[in-house]
Amino acid sequence: MSQLPPLVEPAAELTVDEVRRYSRHLIIPDVGMAGQKRLKNAKVLCVGAGGLGSPALMYLAAAGVGTLGIVEFDTVDESNLQRQIIHGQSDIGRSKAESARDSVKEINPYTEVVLHEERLEADNVMEIFGQYDLIVDGTDNFATRYLVNDACVLLNKPYVWGSIYRFDGQASVFWSEHGPCYRCLYPEPPPPGMVPSCAEGGVLGVLCASIGSIQVNEAIKLLQGIGEPLVGRLMIYDALEMTYRTVKVRKDPECAVCGKNPTVTELIDYEAFCGVVSEEAQEAALGSTITPRQLKEWLDAGENIDLIDVREPGEYEIVQIPGSRLIPKNEFLMGRALEDMPQDKRIVLNCKTGVRSAEVLAVLHAAGFKDSVHLGGGVIGWVNQIEPEKPVY
Numbered sequence: 192m193s194q195l196p197p198l199v200e201p202a203a204e205l206t207v208d209e210v211r212r213y214s215r216h217l218i219i220p221d222v223g224m225a226g227q228k229r230l231k232n233a234k235v236l237c238v239g240a241g242g243l244g245s246p247a248l249m250y251l252a253a254a255g256v257g258t259l260g261i262v263e264f265d266t267v268d269e270s271n272l273q274r275q276i277i278h279g280q281s282d283i284g285r286s287k288a289e290s291a292r293d294s295v296k297e298i299n300p301y302t303e304v305v306l307h308e309e310r311l312e313a314d315n316v317m318e319i320f321g322q323y324d325l326i327v328d329g330t331d332n333f334a335t336r337y338l339v340n341d342a343c344v345l346l347n348k349p350y351v352w353g354s355i356y357r358f359d360g361q362a363s364v365f366w367s368e369h370g371p372c373y374r375c376l377y378p379e380p381p382p383p384g385m386v387p388s389c390a391e392g393g394v395l396g397v398l399c400a401s402i403g404s405i406q407v408n409e410a411i412k413l414l415q416g417i418g419e420p421l422v423g424r425l426m427i428y429d430a431l432e433m434t435y436r437t438v439k440v441r442k443d444p445e446c447a448v449c450g451k452n453p454t455v456t457e458l459i460d461y462e463a464f465c466g467v468v469s470e471e472a473q474e475a476a477l478g479s480t481i482t483p484r485q486l487k488e489w490l491d492a493g494e495n496i497d498l499i500d501v502r503e504p505g506e507y508e509i510v511q512i513p514g515s516r517l518i519p520k521n522e523f524l525m526g527r528a529l530e531d532m533p534q535d536k537r538i539v540l541n542c543k544t545g546v547r548s549a550e551v552l553a554v555l556h557a558a559g560f561k562d563s564v565h566l567g568g569g570v571i572g573w574v575n576q577i578e579p580e581k582p583v584y
């Protein structure tokens with residue numbers, strides 16, 4: 192990917208105060224007066240004022256971005272302060288959006304802040320994104336990422352993405368007009384429960400700064416049309432090894448949203464797409480999720496398990512895991528199936544992708560079948576990894 196044209200036109204003037212404030216930018220040849228005026232004219236939206244959003248918003252503000260939008264619905268929790276440095280001790284319990292606005296204003300009073308104090312969803316995303324030149328994503332969940340991606344593709348906006356977990360970070364710029372989108376890289380969300388979140392696995396606070404500032408760096412380059420943008424490249428950072436590398440990401444001609452024959456031509460239900468499960472189900476799945484390979488080993492070794500498929504009969508007919516028996520999810524939710532549960536065998540549940548089985552798992556754990564587990568990724572994961580000759584649906 193070579194240099195792209197600037198995203199925004201320069202503002203008419205910088206005031207004398209602004210010239211003083213941005214002097215260390217103005218004397219960089221690649222930025223200069225024209226670049227700084229572009230930043231002044233720029234409208235950047237940051238989704239989330241959390242771990243990545245904190246450094247992103249602070250540096251975007253300090254850099255002189257003229258208008259900063261913040262989408263955030265949550266309040267500041269004490270456990271946020273280890274990394275969400277835009278908020279402080281006295282902000283605990285406050286709206287994150289307001290707390291972030293106050294910090295931005297303190298860093299740079301010339302930045303105009305627009306608050307969107309709501310959860311970004313399919314029914315507000317187009318209206319909100321329409322007001323901005325570029326989107327920086329600081330969120331931590333797959334449903335929002337696919338939502339942001341699809342909206343950016345439909346509106347042709349660059350999507351500056353970052354992701355963090357423990358000591359590992361990734362960043363990229365998705366812009367379907369010039370390269371791949373997020374779905375080209377990750378066509379499907381991971382099966383629920385398979386990828387732990389930072390809330391489950393933790394995250395090094397300073398990693399947010401490493402990745403968030405890379406996102407700001409990319410945003411500034413795109414706004415000004417300088418340098419090599421991270422379009423079509425994925426940056427992978429390992430803070431423990433202190434290494435980073437970039438790998439090429441190709442545009443997928445079959446991509447569901449930016450490919451030749453897109454199947455996603457309007458926004459969808461992202462929570463359902465990502466198989467968002469209830470908190471009870473998530474908790475049950477933690478530590479009680481097995482992989483297709485593990486299940487295969489158990490089956491091959493003749494382990495004393497009862498493999499129960501909780502899908503509907505029509506689905507079961509299409510494809511099954513050998514040795515499984517069918518008891519649809521509702522039989523468990525109504526309590527009827529519990530009487531038939533074996534006391535002397537370990538129960539292993541599966542469904543299509545792992546969402547329904549996690550729900551049933553919560554029911555079984557609550558009923559005392561504490562050692563029961565479910566198959567992460569469901570029968571789809573099984574077919575992909577173990578029996579690829581079988582059909583999926």
Ligand SMILES: Nc1ncnc2c1ncn2[C@@H]1O[C@H](COP(=O)(O)OP(=O)(O)OP(=O)(O)O)[C@@H](O)[C@H]1O
Nearest residue numbers: 239240241242262263264265310311330331335390
């Ligand atoms: N759809 C969304 N709309 C608006 N804000 C969102 C959306 N999804 C996530 N966020 C916000 O993005 C931020 C993500 O940041 P981060 O993961 O660091 O924080 P957190 O959710 O507060 O952390 P934890 O889950 O560890 O308690 C959060 O403040 C969250 O409220």
Ligand SMILES: [Zn+2]
Nearest residue numbers: 372375446449
């Ligand atoms: Zn794509």
